Amino acid sequence: GENVEQHPSTLSVQEGDSAVIKCTYSDSASNYFPWYKQELGKGPQLIIDIRSNVGEKKDQRIAVTLNKTAKHFSLHITETQPEDSAVYFCAASNSGAARQLTFGSGTQLTVLP
């Protein structure tokens, strides 16, 4: 089955700096890669997703890049703000969001004021 590895497990950045979280996946058939943000006491919320026919996607301060050859994808957050502090999860699926997602182990991002 699919295996998703996520690094780093914790990340601290100064407010205004950029943050990068990286994930690798094992199943070359995976074609859908969402990123979720989980705030304390809440369930994960989708912040951005990318499909395998696209190399990069951007939404304001958040971007995701995908390298299918190397089987890795990354989340980039620019101009970080204290409200970006949360746990971030990457995930992968070989049949879209409606089927099984395999999640990474999570990254605790702390943005220091």
Place this chain on the structure above:
Amino acid sequence: DVKVTQSSRYLVKRTGEKVFLECVQDMDHENMFWYRQDPGLGLRLIYFSYDVKMKEKGDIPEGYSVSREKKERFSLILESASTNQTSMYLCASTRPNQPQHFGDGTRLSIL
């Protein structure tokens, strides 16, 4: 907005009890999922369902069962709770080609 509601935020049960966790979604989604979340392990899929009365095993189904008698409701059942089932449980729902939407979770403690 999609609303996925989990009936309890916190639950404390004893070893050997039969435990029911309930999840309801209000968007007529076909697909529903149960995950457990443990520190350092991310979210792991227990069971999922594509339709009423349909269910499929995820990655860690042992010790759990599910029930989907109505489209909007998906129940997770711990037949005989054990201490290693102490965890955060998350429910999600979606329709084809849409992202999964999560509830806020049930933190279950088995004593």
